[in-house]
Amino acid sequence: xxxxxxxxxxxxxxxxxxxxxxxxxxxxxxxxxxxxxxxxxxxxxxxxxxxxxxxxxxxxxxxxxxxxxxxxxxxxxxxxxxxxxxxxxxxxxxxxxxxxxxxxxxxxxxxxxxxxxxxxxxxxxxxxxxxxxxxxxxxxxxxxxxxxxxxxxxxxxxxxxxxxxxxxxxxxxxxxxxxxxxxxxxxxxxxxxxxxxxxxxxxxxxxxxxxxxxxxxxxxxxxxxxxxxxxxxxxxxxxxxxxxxxxxxxxxx
Numbered sequence: 001x002x003x004x005x006x007x008x009x010x011x012x013x014x015x016x017x018x019x020x021x022x023x024x025x026x027x028x029x030x031x032x033x034x035x036x037x038x039x040x041x042x043x044x045x046x047x048x049x050x051x052x053x054x055x056x057x058x059x060x061x062x063x064x065x066x067x068x069x070x071x072x073x074x075x076x077x078x079x080x081x082x083x084x085x086x087x088x089x090x091x092x093x094x095x096x097x098x099x100x101x102x103x104x105x106x107x108x109x110x111x112x113x114x115x116x117x118x119x120x121x122x123x124x125x126x127x128x129x130x131x132x133x134x135x136x137x138x139x140x141x142x143x144x145x146x147x148x149x150x151x152x153x154x155x156x157x158x159x160x161x162x163x164x165x166x167x168x169x170x171x172x173x174x175x176x177x178x179x180x181x182x183x184x185x186x187x188x189x190x191x192x193x194x195x196x197x198x199x200x201x202x203x204x205x206x207x208x209x210x211x212x213x214x215x216x217x218x219x220x221x222x223x224x225x226x227x228x229x230x231x232x233x234x235x236x237x238x239x240x241x242x243x244x245x246x247x248x249x250x251x252x253x
Contacts, residue, residue, distance in 0.1 A: 004235030008033030011084045012232070015067050015125060016094030018045035020195030021144060024221035025091055025228050030058030032229065034089065037080055038062045039125075067094040067121035077128040087132045089232045092122040093144045095163075096197070103158055111159050118163040123170065126185075130178065139183035140232040143171050144224075145243070147191045147251045164189075168243055175241030184240035186231045191247025193219040214249030 012029045016022035018040035030036045030053035038060060040046045046062035053060040061083065065076040080087060095118040122143050133139030148156035149164030156164075171187040178185055192198065192209055198218070210217055227246050230236060245251055 002234060005233050006033070007089065007229075007232060007234075009035070010088035011035045011037065011080070011086050012089035012091070013037040013039065013080060013087055013125075013129065014091045014093065015039045015121065016092075016144075018042055018049055020093070020197065021190070021193060021221045021224045021228075022091070022093035023049050024225040025093065026060070027052060027056075028222070028225040028229050029089070029232075030060055031056060033058070035084060036060040037084070037087075039065050039067065039076055039094070041066055067092075067125055068116040070124055073124040073128055077125065080129075081132060086136060087129050088136070088138060089140045089142075090126065090129050090133075091142045091144070091228055091232070092125065094121045095144065101157060106158055111162075114157075114159040114163055115166070118160070119166045119170065122167060126174070130183065133178075133183050134181045137182040139178070139181070140236070141174075141178075141183065141185040142228050142231050143167050143185070143187045144228075145171075145187045145189045147189050147245070147247045150189050150243070150245065150251050171243070172241045179240055182237075184231070184236060186236075186239060186242045186244065188224065188227055188231075189243050189245050189247065189251070190224055191219060191245075191250040193221060193224060195221060212250065213247070217248065219246060219248060 012034040014022050014026045017026040017038035026036050026038050026049055038046050038049050043064050050060040050062045063076045065072040145167040146164040148161045149168050168187055171185055174185045
């Protein structure tokens with residue numbers, strides 16, 4: 001009987017895989033026996049993640065690419081196929097946010113930049129890798145969104161909240177389109193997670209934010225990686241178009 005939890009030997013692509021949730025996911029996949037492709041913008045960080053996976057007995061490679069750039073994404077996907085021949089899993093963690101200015105201070109350029117950073121980056125690599133998954137009649141895709149795409153109560157900027165909601169809409173639509181091909185696509189909506197970017201905020205600000213989380217603390221990147229892993233297993237075949245809220249009770253729908 002086929003294992004419902006094993007991803008051993010599968011090719012797993014993780015964008016934004018050089019830090020935070022992306023790094024934790026890449027390390028988890030490596031520990032589970034997947035062949036991991038880490039995509040990021042910084043070679044030094046990417047090589048460091050690959051080294052960690054290799055030293056733990058896993059298999060990994062790094063590709064430097066800006067996921068919002070179409071030509072770089074096309075080059076990255078060609079490199080993956082040329083070297084590994086297939087893709088079974090795609091996790092889109094590449095993205096980011098800025099502090100929330102009032103509406104009057106948000107420029108058109110801000111909106112376009114943040115849309116490219118958070119939505120276009122996920123769209124481009126998904127578009128390029130889906131044909132490979134279709135050819136194998138199998139695939140698992142996970143998009144990282146945010147609790148900011150679920151509720152406006154967390155103080156996020158207008159551009160970030162809009163983009164994160166767009167990711168959820170894209171995920172739902174593609175779930176319907178890709179289901180006949182054995183491909184699932186789901187989204188994770190994290191709350192406040194203790195990533196390197198979050199750690200840069202003043203401790204007093206983080207302490208205040210923690211008070212609003214029912215479980216009383218921020219999430220750990222490894223906890224997000226575990227949720228992502230589940231959605232990428234063979235046993236998650238009947239779950240598609242879903243949004244998994246991993247936020248310590250900060251948003252319960």
